[in-house]
Amino acid sequence: MDFVTVIGFDDIIYNFQNQGLVAVTSWVLMTFLYVLPYNLIVAHMGSTFAERGGGITSWMRETNGDTVGYYAAWFYWITGLPYVVDVANSVVISLGWIITGNGNIQAHLGNAWFGITTAAIFVVFIWIQHLFKNKSLEVMSTIGGGAMFIMTVLFVVMTFVGLAKGNPIATHPFNFKAFLPKDFFSLGFLSTFGLFVFAMNGSELAAPYTADMKHPAKDFPKALKMIAIMTMFLTLLGTFSLGVYFNAHKLPNDLKMNGSYYAFLRIGEQFGLGKSLMYLFAGVQGIYMLAQLAVILDASTRVFLSDVAKRFMPRQLTKKNSDGLPINGYWMTTILCALIMALGGLLPKINDIFNWLLNLNGIVSPASTCFLFWAYLMVRIHPERFPKPSYTYLKNRHVAIFVGAWMLGITALLALLGFFPTDATADTFALQLAMNIIVPIGMVVLGFMMPWIAKRQQSGNAFKPATWNLITIVTDVALIALVSYGLATSILASAPNVLKWGVILVIDVIMVAVTLSATRNGRHGIVTEEN
Secondary structure, eight states, X not given: OHHHHHOOHHHHHHHHHHHTTXXXXXXXXXXXXIIHHHHHHHHHHHHHXXXXXXXXXXXXXXXXXXXXXXXXXXXXXXXXXXXXHHHHHHHHHHHHHHHHSSSOHHHHTHHHHHHHHHHHHHHXXXXXXXXXXXXXXXXXXXXXXXXXXXXXXXXXXXXXXXHHTTOOOSSSSOSGGGGSOSSTTOHHHHTTHHHHHHHHXXXXXXXXXXXXXXXXXXXXXXXXXXXXXHHHHHHHHHHHHHHHHSOTTSOOTTHHHHHHHHHHHHHHHHTTOTTHHHHHHHHHHHHHHHHHHHHHHHHHHHHHHSSOOGGGSOHHHHOOOTTSXXXXXXXXXXXXXXXXXXXXXXXXXXXXXXXXHHHHHHHHHHHHHHHHHHHHHHHHHOGGGSOOOSSXXXXXXXXXXXXXXXXXXXXXXXXXXTTSOTTOOTTTHXXXXXXXXHHHHHHHHHHHHHHHHHHHHTTSOSSOHHHXXXXXXXXXXXXXXXXXXXXXXXXXXXXXXXXXXXXXXXXXXXXXXXXXXXXXXXXXXXXXXXX
8 A cells, every 4th residue: 555655657757857867866866865764764653653543643743742733734634635636637647548549638638628527536536535445445555556566567677678689779878977967956957856755755654554454563664665675676777768768868748747658658569569558557557546546535534634633623624424524624625626726727738737736746745744754853852752662763863863854954955946847838937936836825824724713613603604705705706717717728719709708607607606505505504614
């Protein structure tokens, strides 16, 4: 299950487009300076708090108190939402390759239908993920993660078999200098490392499941060490193999979105297999991404709700239905994911949307990971306050504190550098930079609002009906504007103006009617603060 959340073939593709063959050197450095310490720190924390079920949320509460624990839980949960949307996007793209046999999804769907299809996928999974039990998640993850690992190994092996037969190398020159960075300290180059952290983190998501292992204190560290070895194998040899089939000095603009399929398409054609390998990979990719979606939604919900002090949360979010599910939490997840998708719809092409979401993950994912290293620092600075772990990463406490500080500092720096829009064109640079700033600020503001609302609710309702109506109107206007823009610039762009704006008007009227209906029902007790 844990491997599914850490690394995949696409993670290699993303960083290959950003850095070319230089990514091999970056993977080596990141493996020894980041991946190994990261996984072993998670193993140490999991062993220290083996009885706690909230993962990083529990660790922050135990080391820093309830207030900090709440903020860690909130930010860790909400920063995973862009990735939820990204994973759902990837499922749509895999379906596109299976159905059409090519990666020209823009011609077949356009921005609006791409967004609608993505929304349908993640909404379905948000609302059915509670049906998955641990055993079904294990089976789905084993199939998806195992198949993805096998496909990547197959790609690497076939690459070396092809080289042994004398097949040509696409990258020229393919020598030692091609693997070395030319301008290491440039902003454009350093800003790409946030995606390396994004590609490698996530192993702490398995922490809530450690209690299901036979010998969690011993087996959890072993599992994380194995993941580090698998990650090193996939990233180093996978990036090398990509340099054989793609000219690293002149890569396709849509490589992040379609590169995995291009890779298996090229290797299949080289070995006389036609498109069969590509279709096989597309199927595996779909299963792998669906497994990721299920695990991430289930694990992040556990992390957020299993060990968060309820006094920080509004009553609505702590409410559970008859099955014990945080039903309003699902609604909030749905709305926030829709808002992220709607913002992405402001960009002109699907490839731009895909790349922006990836780069956004390169900001918020490292930022949320900082909580892990802060908790580790507290455990090593004050060992007398916490249980003695069955596994200890770095026996020397002073060395451990230095390593923890290094991991915290470099992760925070890479999160800040990620605000630079690496893939943006001159036309979209300003828009993407603004979106990179607006989304994280929105996450922070929303996180601070929750305890504020909860505090106001202690003396009654947080807001008067007029205030709720104002919030509803503002939200509705923003959504209508985004939907109208998306429709006008995508599927309706070539339609006559009368038809185009007529369709937009009908959709906007429906949105207003739904909102007014919900507001009116709220006055009758269906959607109230108490409910």
